[in-house]
Amino acid sequence: MMKQELMTIMEHSTVAKDTYMLVIQGESVAPPIDPGQFVHVLVSRDFFLRRPLSIADVNFANGTLTLLYKELGKGTQALSLKQVGETLDVLGPGGQGFPVESLNIEKALLVGGGIGVPPLYYLAKQLTDKGVAVESVLGFQTKEDVFYEEHFRALGEVRVMTNDGSRGDKGFVTDGLPEGEEAFDMYFSCGPAVMLKAVSDQLASYPGYISIEERMGCGIGACFACVVPADSGKGYKKICRDGPVFRPEEVIL
Structure with a gap:
């Protein structure tokens, strides 16, 4: 409440x-x-x-x-x-958060871009408290934009990506995703819609959750200012009330 x-x-x-x-x-x-x-x-x-x-x-x-x-x-x-x-x-x-308590996984991949990184830190702490191994890929524009890198490193493996290569590796977060069919059990991602679409497309063979960044009006689902098309093609999901966390198959980015 x-x-x-x-x-x-x-x-x-x-x-x-x-x-x-x-x-x-x-x-x-x-x-x-x-x-x-x-x-x-x-x-x-x-x-x-x-x-x-x-x-x-x-x-x-x-x-x-x-x-x-x-x-x-x-x-x-x-x-x-x-x-x-x-x-x-x-x-x-x-809003609706990540369903940590209902998960039964051994390793999680966290993918954050820019100001989409913050909620993943609390998620990483909750997952590690449950005994889940956490690997994080964090994307920023430049080294001046990087934050909480050491906080994430204290909880698991971290790969930092910057657009210009001034910190970590050069490229987008999608360039830093681990490869291999058994690299992780489930992914969790937060960031701008274009990033979320690229991540969910590249990781389509894995189950996951995405958290959508969006400006909001009322924040309680009354004003219809923050909506995303539902995957069924009928109606919309309210990000502030139905989300911001969704399964990628629930929405159209």
């Missing part, structure tokens, strides 16, 4: 080019919160729409959520100026 709360900023720092880590604390941080879910943040009364931010980590003992976001416009620019000790109006957690 989504809850609305004024949450306190405990930490706010830069982790890469135009990319920030925001740690907020509140009484509503309690189980269950699934990897892949998001919170809808009201930056200020100057902005009509809330900003959806993926949950990168959760600490139930401290009552904190870690959010990673990129400065992409006036709203996130204003958010980047918020200071420790200030409060934010937060609605969440929202």
Whole structure:
């Protein structure tokens, strides 16, 4: 159930080019919160729409959520100026996350692109806690955009891809995917739609889940602003309510 709360900023720092880590604390941080879910943040009364931010980590003992976001416009620019000790109006957690508890796998492949990387970190932690081996392929534009590489390395194998080759290997995430029929049991991917389509096409022989990045309006499935065509060709899926996590065969990218 989504809850609305004024949450306190405990930490706010830069982790890469135009990319920030925001740690907020509140009484509503309690189980269950699934990897892949998001919170809808009201930056200020100057902005009509809330900003959806993926949950990168959760600490139930401290009552904190870690959010990673990129400065992409006036709203996130204003958010980047918020200071420790200030409060934010937060609605969440929202959406459908990755079904970690129902999985029966031994090895998982995580594929993230840019700001699609954050929810995969919380997922990686949850999977390793269940004894699942995790391998990650993380894609960024340049070395200045890379973040959380060491966090992922602490949990398993990592391959970093950059468009210009300035960090890790040169190419897109699809260029860094492992090969072989038994390389992993299931894949999980988050990033822009064009990346998700390329990943799901290349890994079509494997079962998997994708998490779609999309701007949202209401965040609760009422406004129809964030939709994706259903694979049946009839109707649409609401990313904020039916997703953002889907099986690739459920939607048309």
